[in-house]
Amino acid sequence: MDSTATEPQLTEPYLTTVLSNAGLGVEYVRAEGNTVFHLGADGEEVPVTDYCGGYASLILGHNNAELTAHAKAVLDSGIPVYAQFSGHSAANRLAVRLNEIVSRETGTTEPYFAHFASTGAEAIETAVKHAEFDRVLKVSALMGEIEGHVQEAREAAKEGRLQVADSAFATAGIQAPPATAAGSPAEALEHLLDAVARRNGEVAGRPPVLLALEGSFHGKLTGSVQLTHNSAFRSAFGGLGTQAHFVPPNQPDVFTKTVDGIRDQARVLDVVVTDDVADVVERDFPAFCAFLLEPIQGEGGIRVLDRASAEHLQSVAAAADCPLLIDEIQTGLGRTGAFLASSLVGLRGDYYVLSKSMGGGIAKSSVVLVHQKRYRGEFEMVHSSTFAKDGFSTAIAHKVVELLEADGGAAYQQVVERGEMLRAALDRVRADYPEVVKDTRGMGLLQGLELHDQSGSASATISGAAQGGFLGYVAAGYLLGAHRIRVLPTASAPNTLRFAPSLHLTQEETDHLEAALRDLCAVFRDADERRLTG
Numbered sequence: 001m002d003s004t005a006t007e008p009q010l011t012e013p014y015l016t017t018v019l020s021n022a023g024l025g026v027e028y029v030r031a032e033g034n035t036v037f038h039l040g041a042d043g044e045e046v047p048v049t050d051y052c053g054g055y056a057s058l059i060l061g062h063n064n065a066e067l068t069a070h071a072k073a074v075l076d077s078g079i080p081v082y083a084q085f086s087g088h089s090a091a092n093r094l095a096v097r098l099n100e101i102v103s104r105e106t107g108t109t110e111p112y113f114a115h116f117a118s119t120g121a122e123a124i125e126t127a128v129k130h131a132e133f134d135r136v137l138k139v140s141a142l143m144g145e146i147e148g149h150v151q152e153a154r155e156a157a158k159e160g161r162l163q164v165a166d167s168a169f170a171t172a173g174i175q176a177p178p179a180t181a182a183g184s185p186a187e188a189l190e191h192l193l194d195a196v197a198r199r200n201g202e203v204a205g206r207p208p209v210l211l212a213l214e215g216s217f218h219g220k221l222t223g224s225v226q227l228t229h230n231s232a233f234r235s236a237f238g239g240l241g242t243q244a245h246f247v248p249p250n251q252p253d254v255f256t257k258t259v260d261g262i263r264d265q266a267r268v269l270d271v272v273v274t275d276d277v278a279d280v281v282e283r284d285f286p287a288f289c290a291f292l293l294e295p296i297q298g299e300g301g302i303r304v305l306d307r308a309s310a311e312h313l314q315s316v317a318a319a320a321d322c323p324l325l326i327d328e329i330q331t332g333l334g335r336t337g338a339f340l341a342s343s344l345v346g347l348r349g350d351y352y353v354l355s356k357s358m359g360g361g362i363a364k365s366s367v368v369l370v371h372q373k374r375y376r377g378e379f380e381m382v383h384s385s386t387f388a389k390d391g392f393s394t395a396i397a398h399k400v401v402e403l404l405e406a407d408g409g410a411a412y413q414q415v416v417e418r419g420e421m422l423r424a425a426l427d428r429v430r431a432d433y434p435e436v437v438k439d440t441r442g443m444g445l446l447q448g449l450e451l452h453d454q455s456g457s458a459s460a461t462i463s464g465a466a467q468g469g470f471l472g473y474v475a476a477g478y479l480l481g482a483h484r485i486r487v488l489p490t491a492s493a494p495n496t497l498r499f500a501p502s503l504h505l506t507q508e509e510t511d512h513l514e515a516a517l518r519d520l521c522a523v524f525r526d527a528d529e530r531r532l533t534g
Helices: 013-021 065-076 089-106 122-156 166-172 184-205 231-240 252-266 307-319 392-431 460-467 471-483 508-525 527-534
Strands: 026-030 034-041 047-049 112-117 209-213 242-249 267-274 276-286 288-291 324-327 350-353 366-372 436-443 447-451 486-491 495-499
Touching: 013 460, 026 047, 026 307, 047 508, 089 112, 089 209, 089 392, 112 122, 112 471, 122 184, 122 267, 122 276, 122 288, 122 324, 122 366, 166 267, 166 276, 184 267, 184 276, 209 252, 209 366, 242 252, 252 307, 288 307, 307 324, 366 471, 392 436, 447 471, 460 471, 460 527, 471 486, 471 495, 471 508, 471 527
Parallel strands: 209 242, 209 288, 288 324, 324 350
Antiparallel strands: 026 034, 034 047, 112 366, 267 276, 350 366, 436 447, 447 495, 486 495
16 A cells, blocks of 8 residues: 555645646656656556756756766765865866856856855855955945045144035035134034045945846745745745845846946045045945846746847946846756857856756756956855765766767757757747747747737636636646646746757657647637546
8 A cells, every 4th residue: 555645745735736736746756868757547657758857957858877877986986975174176177167168158268266056046145145245345445445535634634734625515415614613624524524424324334236137037045036026936025135126128228227326326425635625526336236137037938138138238237347147047058059048148247157957957056156356265264055066966067067068069059959949849839829829939948938818718727727827837737637748837927838858859759749739729729628627
């Protein structure tokens, strides 16, 4: 007797119920390539073609034979998996290799320093934390410099050789004391310095500015969820972290206006003494922590950032000294036909975050790459992670990179070719069912198919699912039950189905998907309740 049949459901019981109701409550027992297997009622394995790909974590497929053999060899070698606070030459070799690839794809010659983590969300928070550490040190240096100037002015006033320019009071936003009540130059200076201190204290006391794009998804941890645009994920936790400013990706004027507005309100005052005359000048304050963006918004509906928008966003961020943090968690490591999807749209980051396929479907691994102009070595003493840079995951990541780069990067061309094959199938479905399929989009082996809203469907199941935001899950349940196709919608755009198979995708698997999608579209077009519910 199967004991699991009588066990209470203590692991995510609510989610388990939701999946079951959508026809997705299946447990898989084996996987290889683009296929996962569950057990049928007769106990026999049932193959399912997997287009989820571990949410784009499996560019080399489930249980890749070379990776599995390598993993076994690594463990059999007896290496210490966890030996924190010691040398890690394997991790350094991986960092060097990553730098070579980034240099090749972006043309940059300066190095990026690697800080390893375990998951994508952890790496995002590590990168943001480092960016804030860098910002705080810059703030400290700026405020120290200003304080030095203040002391110079006080010394000059004490010696009786200082006058305060009338323009200084205007710049500080206060009235100059009347001539009859001006008192000594030292008293006039202190009156001015009080205003300078108030202004600077108010500006320095504001939280750091984090920018992200509308539609973004950067994780669901305490900090990273603040950078995720979907309010359903974020709103309940707004009191736990700094709120991000979300800007549209395709409205350059709005982005420029937002950044300029923040800069205008984030200027501090400095006291400058020239020829024994004290004046006040405004100085830019390091208000920006980071600007995070994905070259392709995965959870936002597979939306590709176009080159013109990318160039504008990068230019404005650079002018504001706002570090660009490129989230390549879902799009990196060959998923789009290049190691970095951002390189295909002309982006160059101050920070890169990689994860998902870096673990090869076997390990949990991520890395933050920090450009040398931003890197602060002291950060390594104030941030650490027990499971980061371990001997096993680092070895797996190195092997993943080796396989992607083999034969002159043949894997990238394979992704391009298989991606074109997949996209062509999706486009044919869209062309034949325009009343059901609204759009197809993506790059390489990260593709999306957006369904039209079906709230007005004559089928109660279809219309109810659409009105409740579950249309994509009902579609996924039908594809699984009727066609043994595993696919899921994107989290923040649930009418968009995401397709992220491995680079081993075959024509047969693609034909199977196309036939299944045609059947799904016919069911939705005809509001065929009976076929949908079985």
